[in-house]
Amino acid sequence: MADSTEIREASLGEIALVFLKLGTIAFGGPAAHLAMMEEEFVRRRHWITHTEFLDRLATANLIPGPSSTEVAIFLGLLKRGWRGLIVAGFCFIIPAAAIVSVIAWAYVRFGSLPRVEGVLSAIKPAVVAIVIQALGNLGRTGLRTALLAVIAVLAAGLSLLGVSPVLVLVFAGLVSAAPLAMKNRLLGGVGFPKIIGLKKVVAGAMAVAAVGAAFPLGLTRLFLSFLKIGAVVFGSGYVLLAFLQTEFVQRLHWLTEKQLIDAVAVGQFTPGPVFTTATFIGYIVAGWAGAVVATVGVFLPGFVLVAVSGPLIPRLRKSASASAALDGVVAGSLALMAVVAWQLGKASVVDRTTLAVFAGSLIALLRFRVNSAWLIVAAAVVGWFIR
Numbered sequence: 001m002a003d004s005t006e007i008r009e010a011s012l013g014e015i016a017l018v019f020l021k022l023g024t025i026a027f028g029g030p031a032a033h034l035a036m037m038e039e040e041f042v043r044r045r046h047w048i049t050h051t052e053f054l055d056r057l058a059t060a061n062l063i064p065g066p067s068s069t070e071v072a073i074f075l076g077l078l079k080r081g082w083r084g085l086i087v088a089g090f091c092f093i094i095p096a097a098a099i100v101s102v103i104a105w106a107y108v109r110f111g112s113l114p115r116v117e118g119v120l121s122a123i124k125p126a127v128v129a130i131v132i133q134a135l136g137n138l139g140r141t142g143l144r145t146a147l148l149a150v151i152a153v154l155a156a157g158l159s160l161l162g163v164s165p166v167l168v169l170v171f172a173g174l175v176s177a178a179p180l181a182m183k184n185r186l187l188g189g190v191g192f193p194k195i196i197g198l199k200k201v202v203a204g205a206m207a208v209a210a211v212g213a214a215f216p217l218g219l220t221r222l223f224l225s226f227l228k229i230g231a232v233v234f235g236s237g238y239v240l241l242a243f244l245q246t247e248f249v250q251r252l253h254w255l256t257e258k259q260l261i262d263a264v265a266v267g268q269f270t271p272g273p274v275f276t277t278a279t280f281i282g283y284i285v286a287g288w289a290g291a292v293v294a295t296v297g298v299f300l301p302g303f304v305l306v307a308v309s310g311p312l313i314p315r316l317r318k319s320a321s322a323s324a325a326l327d328g329v330v331a332g333s334l335a336l337m338a339v340v341a342w343q344l345g346k347a348s349v350v351d352r353t354t355l356a357v358f359a360g361s362l363i364a365l366l367r368f369r370v371n372s373a374w375l376i377v378a379a380a381v382v383g384w385f386i387r
Helices: 012-025 030-044 050-062 067-110 117-142 146-160 165-187 197-214 219-232 237-251 257-269 274-309 312-318 320-348 352-366 372-386
Strands: none
Touching: 012 030, 012 067, 012 372, 030 050, 030 067, 030 117, 030 320, 030 372, 050 067, 050 117, 050 165, 050 312, 050 320, 067 257, 067 274, 117 320, 117 352, 117 372, 146 165, 146 320, 165 320, 219 237, 219 274, 237 257, 237 274, 257 274, 274 312, 312 320, 320 352, 352 372
16 A cells, blocks of 8 residues: 555755654664654655665665664665765764764763663653554565565564574575575576675775774774774674674773773664764764764765665566565564564563553554654653653
8 A cells, every 4th residue: 555655756955854853863773763764754755665665674684784774874865866875874873973972072071871761761662662563564565475474473583592683684585585496496597686796895895994903093993993893793782782892892992891881871872873882982082083983984884885785676676586585584674673672672661651651652653643753752751750
């Protein structure tokens, strides 16, 4: 139904304003960001179809970097080409990076993080409700066959068992494409298209980033460290934590364990991309210049990978086997979102107050179609007064 709706054009100014808003109010991590983008661009503004959104989500999950930020960059690229790519990415990142920089300044000056537990305790149940609504909307398009539904269930099971998200998505894509690939083999048909450009670019980016190990201490070394991390990190903020600990605590000795944990916490409780943890670390290491350098370094690979892989998506859809694999990756991506929603729900809905916020948010979304941005604001106000 949604895919048959007339698709509207979007100016660069409209793209900038919407992503500035999302970068300012999108709390809750990648799953929540994606849910808000689905509401904003698919259902409210009709800028893209559900299928186009899901294809970008699947591709973002298969390349390194922050998945929700890469989906934002993909959407900008789809609507306005390379200008849209830059505007969407920058406008989604800048508000969060600015907020994190101010918090980092206060942290260095006063030696502690601001106390926001009450506000967060109310925002998180609302975020779970937003993700559940998005899963319902996306699932109708992404799980349109029994095979895709089964793949999603299997992918969710693998994720709950601790299998790497990348391996889960590869498994989902292979299972989805297997029947058609076997049929093509029997009939002598053509399988997957040959696409080698992306592999070469990724290998080149990783090689350039690895050269950073030979650079002296300073902004250049800081930039190259985060460039390397942005080019190789898959998965959640917990995976990012492991890379940051190895690079900045164990190897370079620029941070203490406490500073690293505080940096990750800031990335989690501020709106926008979780990768703005890099902004916080950059400020601690080298002040305002370090914050800028670290932010550019960690997000730059995402812009490059999206620019390279974006034009390949239509080509994948033209190949029956590749399209089937992409459908499987979409199903696996939705399963990963569902697992995140379940885990976030268990951690967030812990008493009668949070249960009331969750139930009220779900009713507001499903019954009254309240905009998720207003829901986040309302939950924050409730949390402020209750706690």
